[in-house]
Amino acid sequence: MTVRRAEEGKPVQFNTRLNALFATRLPIVAGGLQWLSKAEYVAAAVNAGVMGFITAASFPDDATLRAEIRRCRELTGGRDFGVNVSMLPKLPSGDRTDRIIDIVIDEGVPFVETSGRSPELYVRRLHAAGTRIIHKVPAVRFARKAEAVGVDAVSVVGAECGGHPGMDLIGTFVQAAIAAKSLSIPLAVGGGVGTGAHLVAALALGADGVLIGTRFLVSAEIPAHPDYKRHLVEATETGTDLILASLRNTARVLRNETARIVRDLEIRGAGDIETLLPYVSGEVGREAYRTGKVSQGALSLGQSVVFADRVEPLADIVARIEREATDALDRLATQCGRVARENDHGL
Ligand SMILES: Cc1cc2nc3c(=O)[nH]c(=O)nc-3n(C[C@H](O)[C@H](O)[C@H](O)COP(=O)(O)O)c2cc1C
Known part of the structure; x- marks a missing residue:
């Protein structure tokens, strides 16, 4: 993984295994969001230079899912995007996953984000169709298992994340450092990521990029009532x-x-x-x-909601994260430089 900068203050050009896998400008994955990551949002993500996923479980039947995939393709002008395949921990009877995989393949969707249980059953079929898999897990041991069954990348989330942080509740900083040392496939870390400085920190820890859910919930393209988004803007890290x-x-x-x-x-x-x-x-x-009546419902939300400070187009949030990453690198350049060792001068 390398990050190239021509000069201080200029935008960063990322060159990690994660943005190479997705062919995106930035090594950022916008994770699937039940009921919310629909075509407009996913297309906004892709058009802003990050990878996005339509959440299949938000669509009650095959026809509506297919229609959403096609709408997204129109909105991205043919750019690649993905489908999130959330599975229940144990294969229940009547599970729709098989049908969703068929639709993904049939529609030629190039990426899936899987979560919930091992995607082992589907890896061969997806790969045969040319679809690449990023599997999301809440603990490094599951990431190793996913690597062993042949997924193309993993995202590992820490305790701060919105949705399912797992039973062990290991913080993202610890999780990221262990994961980076334990895996050889591309790694995105998530859970509490809300600024460009987090992205730089994740890369410094050895990851190839980040996964974001919560920070993007206040984007204009998220199909939710304005009162919900206003509530998130007000919320803090204790929310x-x-x-x-x-x-x-x-x-x-x-x-x-x-x-x-x-x-x-x-x-x-x-x-x-x-x-x-x-x-x-x-x-x-x-x-x-x-x-927008947010007192009712189990509404997934992570601690990084504290960074969600206004409602704006997703492209503007991504642009801010990019600027913050540049600032973080500038800060690092002033805080720590390389020094010549005595031997380097032949002393
Ligand atoms: C509102 C919301 C809905 C989510 N729905 C799903 C989902 O349906 N499937 C899934 O795999 N992950 C889901 N997630 C998890 C996100 O894709 C992502 O892993 C997580 O938000 C990353 O951590 P962060 O919230 O700290 O950014 C959801 C998260 C949020 C905040």
Whole structure:
């Protein structure tokens, strides 16, 4: 991995294995977002120079998913983008994953982001069709397993992330450093990434790029009510809660009435799936995005919401991250330089 800069202050030209894999200008992955990463958002990501993924589970049937993929292709002018294939930890009966993989292949989608359980069953089929896989995991041991079954890249998320940070809750700084040493395929690190300085730090730790979800939620292209986005702009790093550990399915979500009730039920030992499901079902969350009434629903959200300071087009957020990366490199250049060793002067 190399990062080239012609001169201080000029934009950074990234040349990592991650942006080479996706052929993007920046080594940034905009992770799948249930109900939210639809064609407009994914196309905005791709057009801004980062890789984006339509979340297949947001579409109730094959026809609507196909239509969204085609719409996205139009909006990107034919540029590559991906589909997020979120799977449940155990293969349940009636699982749609097989059908989604068929559609991805049939539509010629070049990338998938898989998550939830090992994508082993699908690797051969996807590769035979020329589709590359980035698999997302909350712990390095799962990343090693994914590497062993042949995925093309992994993203490893730490405890700060929105969505599912896993059961071990290892922070991103620790996770990234271990992952970089343990893997030989391209690595994106996520969980709390919200600025260009985070990107530079991830590269310094040995990663090939970053994965971002939360920081992008306030982009104009996210299809959610303005009140939801305004709420995120106001939120700070303490604006999230961890719920559902009792079901061994920990989720980091917006701190709201639903999170409080679910946590109370879990503490009282009433955390069985039948009791909790009405509160955390995806449909309740979807309604909150639609109406902007954010007190209800388990709404995935990470600690990097603190960096979401205004609603603006995704391209502007990406441009700011790029400028911040340049500033971080300038700072590093003044903070630490190379010194000649005595021997270098023949002394
Ligand atoms: C609102 C929201 C919805 C998400 N939905 C999904 C999903 O459907 N599938 C998935 O694999 N990851 C999902 N994630 C996780 C993100 O793709 C990404 O891994 C995570 O947001 C990265 O950490 P960050 O939130 O600290 O940026 C979601 C995250 C958020 C914030």
